[in-house]
Amino acid sequence: MILSDWSLLLTKMELRAQFACVTCRRLKRKCPKELPSCSLCLRLEKQCEYPPRVRNLYENTAINSSTSSQDTNKGADHQTLINTPTEPGFSPEQDAVLGHKDIHTFPAIFFLDAEVCTKPLASEPCQVRGFITPHCSLSQEADAICEKYFSTVHQWLPILSKKCARRHIAENELVPDCPSQLLFLCMKLVSGPLPAEVSARANIPYRRALETLLKVENSCLPSLQLLQSVILLSAYELGHAIYPAAYLRVGHAARLCVMMGFHDRKNASQLFKDAVTWTSREEERRTWWAVFCLDRITNQGISGLPFSAPEPSPGELLPCPEGPWIEGEVGFNEPIFATSFSNNTSLGSFANVCQAAHVLGRVLRHRDEPHSSRISLGFRVSEARQLHHILTSLSSHLSDISQESLLFDNSTVVPLALCFSARLILYDIYACNETYSTDYGRSSEEAELQKESMAGIFDVTRGIWQLACQLLDSINQTGGGGLKNLGPFLCHCLYAGASESEWLILEHEDSTAGIWLKDIVMLLRVIGKRWQVADVYLSQIYKWPGYNSLGML
Structure with missing residues (x-):
C-alpha cells in the first residue's frame, strides 16, 4: 500500500x-x-x-x-x-471523443472563449476510437442507392468521398436519426426522380429528410455529414424551385460551414481536429466550395441580397481533379488566386465550377453596388473591363475543352453555363442606354463599354445556343440516358439566353435568334422531365410575345 x-x-x-x-x-x-x-x-x-x-x-x-x-x-x-x-461535458481527457456524443455535450466555451477551446470535436471516427474499424458491407438496397448517386448527382456535385460515404453508411445503416443515416436519405432523395403527379414539396422522401434533419440537429453534434446533407437538400430545393426554402437552406449550409471554420483554415476558429487523411481533408475542401458555389448560384436572379458564404481566403486551394478523387487516390490542388489567368487543362471539372462561381460572385457584387459612394466611376468601369476579359478568357478556354472532348461528361457544362450567366449579367449593366452610374448621365467610359457589351450579348447568346445543341445531341445519342447526369444549375443560363434571343427577335426580327430560342426551349423541356425549376422558367417564356410570334406549341 x-x-x-x-x-x-x-x-x-x-x-x-x-x-x-x-x-x-x-x-x-x-x-x-x-x-x-x-x-x-x-x-x-x-x-x-x-x-x-x-x-x-x-x-x-x-x-x-x-x-x-x-x-x-x-x-x-x-x-x-x-x-x-472536471466540468461536465468538456475536459482535456474527453475532448477527443466529443464527436461521438450527443448535442448536450457541445462545449459552449467554443463560442464564449475560443482561445481555451481549440478543435474540440473529432472530425473522423478513428480519432474517437483510436483505430480504423474493419470494412462493413452495405445492404443490397443501400448499395444500389449509393451506386445511383455516384453515377448521377456526383457527376455535377462531387463533394462526397465514395469510400468514406459507403463506410459511414455501412457502419450506421441500422442506427436511426444519426448523421450518416441523414446523409443516406439525402443521397436517395436528390438522385431519384419525382413520382408522377407529385410536387417536389410534397414528396415523401423530401419530408422524411426534413424530419430527420430536425432530429439530428437537435440530438447530435455538428459533423461533416450534417453539412453535406444540408447541401444535398439545398440542391434538391434549388433543382425543384422550392422557395424560399432553397435560399434559406443555402444560408443554413453557409452558417454551418463558417462555424466549422472550413472557409479560413488559417485565421478562423476550427471546430474539428485536423483531418487524419488527405481524402478527408479534400472532402472538407470540396464541401466548403460546394457551399460557396450554391450561394453564388442562388443570387443570380435576385439583386441586393448579401452573400451568405464569405469570399475564399488568400491561399485557398481548388478541389483536385476528379480522376484521383473518384478512384480514392491522392491528387494535387491548384490555388484559386493567381497573378494571371492561365489555360490550365489539368484542373478538374469541379475546380472549373469553383473558378466560374468565384468570378460570378465578383460580377454579382459589381452589379449590386452601382451607387456606392465608396467606389469611383473610373474604378467601376475598370473593374467591369477586367471582369469582361477574365470571363471571356475562361469561357473561351472551357469551350475549347468541350469541343476537344466530344463526350457528354459534364466536365465543362456547369462552369461554362456560370460563365455565360456572369457575362450576361455584366453586359446588361452597361448595354442599356437608360442605365448609368452617375446623376449626370452616361459617362464616356460607359458609352465605350456599351459597345463591347452589345457585342458580348450577341456572342454569349450564340454560345448558349451552341451549348444547348451539344447537350441535346448528347442526350439523343444516349437515348435519354444523359439526362440523368444533367444537373439543374445551367437552367438560369438557358433562361437568360432565351431572354436575349427573344430581345433580338423583337428588336431585329432576327430569324437566327428564333432558331436559338427554339433549341434553348427544347432543352429546358428535356431538363424539366427531371428538375421542376426548368418548368418554372418555361412558364415565363411561354408568356413572351417574341416566343409566341414563333408559333411554337
Whole structure:
C-alpha cells in the first residue's frame, strides 16, 4: 500500500506542465501547473485548459504511466481518475471523443472563449476510437442507392468521398436519426426522380429528410455529414424551385460551414481536429466550395441580397481533379488566386465550377453596388473591363475543352453555363442606354463599354445556343440516358439566353435568334422531365410575345 501511494506521488510530480494554464495566464496569476487541471482553477471552479501540446504530452504520459505500472497501482490510478473534478461535458481527457456524443455535450466555451477551446470535436471516427474499424458491407438496397448517386448527382456535385460515404453508411445503416443515416436519405432523395403527379414539396422522401434533419440537429453534434446533407437538400430545393426554402437552406449550409471554420483554415476558429487523411481533408475542401458555389448560384436572379458564404481566403486551394478523387487516390490542388489567368487543362471539372462561381460572385457584387459612394466611376468601369476579359478568357478556354472532348461528361457544362450567366449579367449593366452610374448621365467610359457589351450579348447568346445543341445531341445519342447526369444549375443560363434571343427577335426580327430560342426551349423541356425549376422558367417564356410570334406549341 505504501509502495502504491509512493508511485502515485511520483507520477503526480512528473505530470506537471511546463507552462501555466490558459485561465491563469489570462488572469495574470501564478499557476501551480498540475495536470490535468491545476488546483487553483479547481478550487475556484474555473475551467482549466492547457495548450494542445501540453495536453497531448499529458495524455501520452498518462498512457505510458498506466502501462508501466499496471500491476502495482492500477487501483490507485482508477481511483484518481474517478475523483478528478472536471466540468461536465468538456475536459482535456474527453475532448477527443466529443464527436461521438450527443448535442448536450457541445462545449459552449467554443463560442464564449475560443482561445481555451481549440478543435474540440473529432472530425473522423478513428480519432474517437483510436483505430480504423474493419470494412462493413452495405445492404443490397443501400448499395444500389449509393451506386445511383455516384453515377448521377456526383457527376455535377462531387463533394462526397465514395469510400468514406459507403463506410459511414455501412457502419450506421441500422442506427436511426444519426448523421450518416441523414446523409443516406439525402443521397436517395436528390438522385431519384419525382413520382408522377407529385410536387417536389410534397414528396415523401423530401419530408422524411426534413424530419430527420430536425432530429439530428437537435440530438447530435455538428459533423461533416450534417453539412453535406444540408447541401444535398439545398440542391434538391434549388433543382425543384422550392422557395424560399432553397435560399434559406443555402444560408443554413453557409452558417454551418463558417462555424466549422472550413472557409479560413488559417485565421478562423476550427471546430474539428485536423483531418487524419488527405481524402478527408479534400472532402472538407470540396464541401466548403460546394457551399460557396450554391450561394453564388442562388443570387443570380435576385439583386441586393448579401452573400451568405464569405469570399475564399488568400491561399485557398481548388478541389483536385476528379480522376484521383473518384478512384480514392491522392491528387494535387491548384490555388484559386493567381497573378494571371492561365489555360490550365489539368484542373478538374469541379475546380472549373469553383473558378466560374468565384468570378460570378465578383460580377454579382459589381452589379449590386452601382451607387456606392465608396467606389469611383473610373474604378467601376475598370473593374467591369477586367471582369469582361477574365470571363471571356475562361469561357473561351472551357469551350475549347468541350469541343476537344466530344463526350457528354459534364466536365465543362456547369462552369461554362456560370460563365455565360456572369457575362450576361455584366453586359446588361452597361448595354442599356437608360442605365448609368452617375446623376449626370452616361459617362464616356460607359458609352465605350456599351459597345463591347452589345457585342458580348450577341456572342454569349450564340454560345448558349451552341451549348444547348451539344447537350441535346448528347442526350439523343444516349437515348435519354444523359439526362440523368444533367444537373439543374445551367437552367438560369438557358433562361437568360432565351431572354436575349427573344430581345433580338423583337428588336431585329432576327430569324437566327428564333432558331436559338427554339433549341434553348427544347432543352429546358428535356431538363424539366427531371428538375421542376426548368418548368418554372418555361412558364415565363411561354408568356413572351417574341416566343409566341414563333408559333411554337
